[in-house]
Amino acid sequence: MLTANACLGNGGRVAIEWPRSCLYWRDRKAKADLCRWGCEQNKFDGCMYGLVSQAAATSGKLLRKPWTIASNADGFRHLQRPCDHTHEHVKTQGSDTKLTEGYTEALADEIHHCWALSVDGSGVRSTLATLAVAGERRHLERGVRGTLSTLAVPSE
Numbered sequence: 001m002l003t004a005n006a007c008l009g010n011g012g013r014v015a016i017e018w019p020r021s022c023l024y025w026r027d028r029k030a031k032a033d034l035c036r037w038g039c040e041q042n043k044f045d046g047c048m049y050g051l052v053s054q055a056a057a058t059s060g061k062l063l064r065k066p067w068t069i070a071s072n073a074d075g076f077r078h079l080q081r082p083c084d085h086t087h088e089h090v091k092t093q094g095s096d097t098k099l100t101e102g103y104t105e106a107l108a109d110e111i112h113h114c115w116a117l118s119v120d121g122s123g124v125r126s127t128l129a130t131l132a133v134a135g136e137r138r139h140l141e142r143g144v145r146g147t148l149s150t151l152a153v154p155s156e
């Protein structure tokens with residue numbers, strides 16, 4: 001959160017992604033920070049961005065993987081694509097669990113698009129950085145991933 005505060009202090013915007021079930025979303029301090037920063041939650045599911053199993057028994061079948069990104073960058077509203085229930089999912093397990101820590105190419109492209117929408121004409125120029133905030137990792141319970149923040153910062 002220190003990095004996000006520094007970014008915001010310099011006129012930047014923040015986007016913070018955690019799995020939808022992550023306890024951070026209910027953490028009092030995290031909620032207060034997100035509210036103070038004017039962040040809105042944008043919910044989407046991995047299946048809508050082509051997230052598929054690579055495990056031998058279920059290869060190619062869609063994985064749901066619910067994510068949420070909170071951001072004060074308006075462009076992230078375009079990311080909201082919850083599952084449309086027109087397909088089946090397989091359970092995320094085994095080797096697929098690690099796989100779902102990453103983004104599909106379609107999701108990465110959409111996140112870049114969201115940043116571009118947020119910085120064009122806004123006075124925040126398009127110097128973008130993606131930072132793993134290792135120093136801010138907290139583990140509220142076993143299995144909760146650390147914080148990964150994406151930040152847009154004004155260029156000099």
Ligand SMILES: [Zn+2]
Binds near residue numbers: 062063064089
């Ligand atoms: Zn789905």
